[in-house]
Amino acid sequence: MNQSLKPVIELDSFNAFRQLTISGKELLKRGLHIKHYQRRTTIVEKGQTVSGAFFVIDGKIRVFTISPDGTEATLYFIRPDEFCVFTLNCIFNDLLYPAWVQTDLDTTVAIIPANVYRSLFQTEKVIQDITVRAFSTIVNRLMTELESVHSYNLEKRLANFLLLSASSDRTLMMTQSEIAAHLGTTREVIARMLGRFVKAGSLETSRGKIKILRLSDML
Amino acid sequence: MNQSLKPVIELDSFNAFRQLTISGKELLKRGLHIKHYQRRTTIVEKGQTVSGAFFVIDGKIRVFTISPDGTEATLYFIRPDEFCVFTLNCIFNDLLYPAWVQTDLDTTVAIIPANVYRSLFQTEKVIQDITVRAFSTIVNRLMTELESVHSYNLEKRLANFLLLSASSDRTLMMTQSEIAAHLGTTREVIARMLGRFVKAGSLETSRGKIKILRLSDML
C-alpha cells in the first residue's frame, strides 16, 4: 500500500491539524499511523496498553464496559473528528486502557504515538485546545449518562436512546440485542418495552429496524 | 484593600502555584478570591453561571445531582489541592453549571476568574498540566462510578462506599440518610442492608456512626 501519501492527504482535511506550526506538522507526519477497521471489530480491550492517541477520521466507535456477568453497557461513542479521550488519559498518566472499544461502522482511525502527542501538547496551542475540548466533551457525556442512569427508569432511557439514535427519517437500523447492550440490559427487557411502545402506537418494529411514529408519547 | 495579603500567603503554600512565572503570579494575585464556607453549605446550584475556576484549599466538597423525584446522588468529591472540573468545563465552553455543589466539611475555596484562568492556561505550562490532570482524574472517577452502577448491585456498592469512606480506625461518622444520598437511594434501603451486614457480624452501628468489623465478608 502507498500509505506514505495517505497521512498527508488526510491531515490537510482537518481544520485542527491545518493550524499546526510547520514543525508540528513535520513531527505529526513522521509519527502518524492510519488504520482502517471493519464494522464490529474490537480494536481495544480493557487492560491493554495504549500506543497512542486515537483520532476518528471516519466511521463510528463505541466505548463500553463489560460487567462480571457479561452484559455490556455503552459508555459513549466517538464520531469523526473526535479523539478517544481514554487514550489521551492513558497517554498523560501512563495508564492501561479502562474499557473495551469496538467499531460500530467501518472506521478509519489516526493513531498519534504517545510521545509525539505529548510533544505536540507542549508546544502547539491547537493541540492544547483540542485536548481540553475533548476532555470537556467526555466529562459532559459521562456526567449526563450517570445522571440519567440514576434519574430515569429504563423505559425513559430507552425512549431517549431511540430518539437520539434514529436517523433523520426517524428510523433506526438496530437489533434488540444491540440496543440492550447499549443500555446495559437484556434483549427480553427491550422486547417487552418496545412491545409496549408498539401497543401505544409510538413505534413500528420489524426485523432489525425500528420506526418512530409519535415521539411525544414516549417521553 | 488588605485582602491583598491573604492570597499571597495562600498561594505560596501550593506547589502548583509556586511554579508560575512572575507575570503569571501577578495575574493570579490580582484576580484571586478566597472564600470560606461552613460545612453543609450549598455553594453552587444547577444552572448557575460560574464566575471562575474553583480550587479547594481546605475541607471537602461534594458534587451531586438531584433527580426529578428529589433523590440526590453524589457524582464525586473534591478534596484539597483539586480543581472542580465542572467549573473548568464551564469556563472553557461557556456553559452553565451542570450539578449541585455542597461543602461536606468547613471548606476554603480559591476562585480564579474565568478570564484570568484562560489567560493562565494560554501561557503557563503548569496550568496546562494541572488542567489536563484534573480532567483526567474526573474522567476516571466518573467512568468508574458509571461502571460500578451498572456492574454491581446496591449492596456491593454500599460495602464499597463504606470501606472507601471509613477513616483509618474503620469508623464512619455518617447517618443512613447521608449514605443514601451518596448512593442515590433511600434511607430505608440503606437501613435494611446495614441490618444484614450487622446480622452477619460485619458491622456495628450506632446513632450516626458505623464501625467496620470484618471487611472480608462484605465484598
Add this chain to the structure above:
DNA sequence: TCACTTGTGTACCTTTAGTTACATACGAGC
C-alpha cells in the same frame, strides 16, 4: 424532667428489571 427533633429498625407492599423457556417470524442463499 419532658417535649421535641433527628436517627434507626422493620414489616409489608409495589414496581421495575432480569431470567427462563419457548414459540414464532423473517429473510438470505440454495
Add this chain to the structure above:
DNA sequence: GCTCGTATGTAACTAAAGGTACACAAGTGA
C-alpha cells in the same frame, strides 16, 4: 419454495430496589 441461522414476541417467575407506615431510641434544650 425450502432451510437454517438469526431476530422477535411473550408468558411466567424471581430478584432487587423503592415506597409507605409506624414504633422506638437517642440526643438536645427549655
